[in-house]
Amino acid sequence: MGKSNRKILVYKDMPTITTNEQIDIILTPQFYSFLKEELGIKFAYQAKQIAPSFFDDYLDSTKEYHFFVYKCEEYWCFFAYNIVEIISFLEDKGLKEHQINKIFFAQELVEYMEQAISLGNSTALKSIDGIVTILPKRVLENEHNYQELDLNSISLNNGISISSSYSSLIPLKQTITITTLLVILGGIFIVEGTQTKNSIQSDKDKLEVLLDKNPKLSSNRIRKSILQQYEPIDKKERLKRDTIDNIAKLLSSQSRLKKLTLDDKKIIAIIETNSDKISNQVITNAHNSKLIVKKQSAKEIRVEGVL
């Protein structure tokens, strides 16, 4: 069991409080409206949903009220209270908002209120027909024996934390929903991030196998150096072969090779044709193969490929 806070009754002409401790307050009926109803509902949240409709005719419509409900034997006990007014009143009495731990309602003390308790000079608190009521003392004039009730020895169960009724901008239910969504979202992000990290494992394995087979190629510099050595050779030799291939395609039964020379810079072929028409065909085909063409005579063509 945790340490319980000091409890005080809150009533209009209460004395000023001087303390820095946290305090549980018990509101007297001066600060709330109370209704007791017998309803066929099971859960408190259902009762809370319909609570405002019960108070429609009793509350000042210009003020904002909060509602609280708990089960009292076979009845539902409904409370309507204006938290702004309560906080403002308590601050006037020297109690800071952050010092208020829980708010209880005097109705919960009903079983201890058969005998009145005194609230200051002019009022008293007493249970009348099962409802804790504020009475002027003059009504109880013949009852001189006000009881001394030790509030701190009484355990109260139906309290409201001030955060749930006033300070928190976001209600608990929404807090739970938003937090759950955010945690799920965060979880999804973490799972996705971890899966992403695992996604390159197969590539890593492939690289490891390759490096095991070619340990000399583990250095990036060595690889680059070998590539620099062989890539130009590969490129140039392929170009030589492609060019020779393209020149060979220009030859037919009506066009034959007269001469072909290849050196480091170019390939030159002289092709002789049977007619001017075939020459033009060879020129077109050579152009299509991106070769440099020069007609040397009506039947002789010079084809050049630059390496």
Place this chain on the structure above:
Amino acid sequence: MNLMVIKRFRNELIILVATLFALFAFFYKLSAKNFIEEQKSQIVSSISEISRVNELKKVWKSKSISKKADTFKTIVGRNKLKSFKKYSGKVMVSYKNLNFKELNRVIKNMMNNPFRVVKLKISELSKGSYSMELICKW
């Protein structure tokens, strides 16, 4: 006092912590994605480099190429081989009176094997008869 403030704004604090957690997770995912993309690109580049190096070495550093250079000696009749000289890493061949078929055969042999063609000179001597000079390296 601080405890009071925490208690008062408990709901907002819970949402703030959950938001921070979601944000942290989001940035973790982003950084993991960036890190992996960078790693993947490095790995893929390394794999492609190694494969390319192996491929190039296999072609242009083939040990059997020297033997293949000998085929230039026997690919046409002995009477058409004017000269054949083979040094380490180099072959110099010269042919005479090649017909079109034989010329094609020699050129195919040159093109289908990984020789580095240094010089090629084909001249028509008479219709359908060619001379050829070829220098290849490896």
